[in-house]
Amino acid sequence: MTEYKNLLVQTEQGITVVTINRPKSLNALNSATLDEMKQLFDILAKDEATKIVIITGGGESAFVAGADIVEMQKLNVIESRNFSRLGQAVFSAIENLPQIVIAAVNGYALGGGCELAMACDIRIASSKAVFGQPEVSLGIIPGFGGTQRLAQLVGKGRAKEIICTTNMLKVEEAYRIGLVNAMVEPNELMETAKAMANKIISKAPIAVQLAKDAINRGFDMSLQAGLAYEADNFGICFATADQKEGMKAYLEKSKPVFTGK
Numbered sequence: 001m002t003e004y005k006n007l008l009v010q011t012e013q014g015i016t017v018v019t020i021n022r023p024k025s026l027n028a029l030n031s032a033t034l035d036e037m038k039q040l041f042d043i044l045a046k047d048e049a050t051k052i053v054i055i056t057g058g059g060e061s062a063f064v065a066g067a068d069i070v071e072m073q074k075l076n077v078i079e080s081r082n083f084s085r086l087g088q089a090v091f092s093a094i095e096n097l098p099q100i101v102i103a104a105v106n107g108y109a110l111g112g113g114c115e116l117a118m119a120c121d122i123r124i125a126s127s128k129a130v131f132g133q134p135e136v137s138l139g140i141i142p143g144f145g146g147t148q149r150l151a152q153l154v155g156k157g158r159a160k161e162i163i164c165t166t167n168m169l170k171v172e173e174a175y176r177i178g179l180v181n182a183m184v185e186p187n188e189l190m191e192t193a194k195a196m197a198n199k200i201i202s203k204a205p206i207a208v209q210l211a212k213d214a215i216n217r218g219f220d221m222s223l224q225a226g227l228a229y230e231a232d233n234f235g236i237c238f239a240t241a242d243q244k245e246g247m248k249a250y251l252e253k254s255k256p257v258f259t260g261k
């Protein structure tokens, strides 16, 4: 596997754990890190050994404390638009991976860090996690998808409050409003994320992939178009050996053995 300067990548039993690893800067996303992420996720999209991806942050206190303010400070209009487009492209690559991506949020998830977590399919947070979009305190707005994905996840009213007040959310509040799927003690974070990963891995892989695809695509469509898309993906499932296996096993009251075919 390629060597990365700011990422640690480890694949074991179908689970690839990606650690954003710049702990001295609380894993702030600079363009070098975003370039590495783009490269990695393009590889993982085609990697048959990776059944599920977990993203977490290196060090003790942060998932990702945002885009790198040191780098952003010097950007002009064109450069900052390109920086925003780079972050958006990386996060869209995550959202569109065929595999399910779980964010294991171990600490500060601020600005670009909250946006990274939101680009993942599922968020599990430790009780130490803190969420927020502090951008307007810096004279900017969220630029890696935050104005869009936060509103999709928690609704327009709450998204406007979080972004315009810059109030930081403790994990209980993030859980209450649906920003995170589960909250656990810090020492249980990776264990919980891996248990969920293994549960998903045990299901029919093509069906999981088609379900993720239908949910994602449907979000950008009218209900009628989304339903038509769902029916097409439903139909594709019936071309798989796993559909035959799943239904046969159910009717025989046995455990299905899925092959991903």
Ligand code: CAA
Binding pocket: 024, 025, 026, 028, 029, 061, 065, 066, 067, 068, 069, 070, 087, 108, 110, 111, 112, 113, 115, 134, 135, 138, 141, 142, 143, 144, 146
């Ligand atoms: N960019 C660059 N460096 C950062 C950073 C960031 N986003 N976040 C933290 N760091 C650096 C700090 O500058 C500090 O570096 P030095 O040791 O060289 O001073 C180091 O990480 C440790 O941070 P602190 O000493 O500040 O740690 P703390 O525990 O006292 O505070 C914190 C933690 C509340 C997260 C604080 O670091 C902080 O407020 N960070 C900035 C958060 C932020 O504003 N994020 C949004 C960025 S804008 C964005 O993300 C735009 C977008 O949508 C694309």
